[in-house]
Amino acid sequence: MSHARSEYEDFKRIAPDAYELVLALGQVAAKAGLDKQLLELVKLRASQINGCAFCLQHHILLSERIGVPLDKLNLVVVWREVPIFSARERAALAWTEALTCLPGGVGEDVYAEASREFSETELTYLTSAVTSINVWNRFGAAFRWTPAKRPVAANAATS
Template identity: 40%
Template sequence: MTKVTDPYAAAPTLMKQWTATGFAVEKSLDKTLVELVKIRSSILNGCANCINMHTIDARAHGETEQRIYLLAAWHEAPVYTDRERAALAWTDALTRMSEGHTQKAAKDALEAHFTPEEQVNLTLLINIINGWNRIAVGFDLWYEGGVLVKAA
């Protein structure tokens, strides 16, 4: 097995602060919506570790297999509410910024379904999960039950 850098061991103070910020943001939004956004972002970023963790969490909060599987093609799937679709569109727009996509349509949908405070909270959530994706992919992390068990 390749040596793995455990971010919590390497930078405990900042990682604890990063985690606490993530938990605070998550508490400000509906848990189902939080998990859908985390899974979608993780799909876009190719983070197997995060897809694994957040699909488990989503199921634990009552999410259906159908809705989890369809996140890969949510645009065509009629199983999401308008509010969820707005959140997923905003997730796609922010996660794929480097691809030159415009955020106008996603921002319009966001404003139609979320208060200004919720818009900021959702944007913070998307930034945090994108950060986690980069930490997990960058350090080849694989967590099972909150324990670092192996790297890819």
């Protein structure tokens, strides 16, 4: 079992300027009007690839709060294998994987698919969202931030 080297709160305390910059970058895509559920799927997928338990749990909980369907949360890891994701979501997830796993670069087919589904402005902001979660993942995975615990339901103690 791994242990935290430091925590999310430590990052805010130790490097508040870096924290604020990464936080701001993560917010611009939603402020630009990209669908928040789509952005959460992107953040989940990048966090899965990067092995960031803190970010994965954070975005699962946030996705649940904003109404991302449970089937999508459960199956985003195998999004290519199931028909529940829209063409737009598929393009965003492929774009996310290409940007997160850069050694092979971003292929023309992935770029073409993303360009069909997103305007130039939307694709630029989607790229900022993918970039942001990858930055967060680097901090969370490097320092092994402890994932948040799921709140216990009020009636859970009686079952």
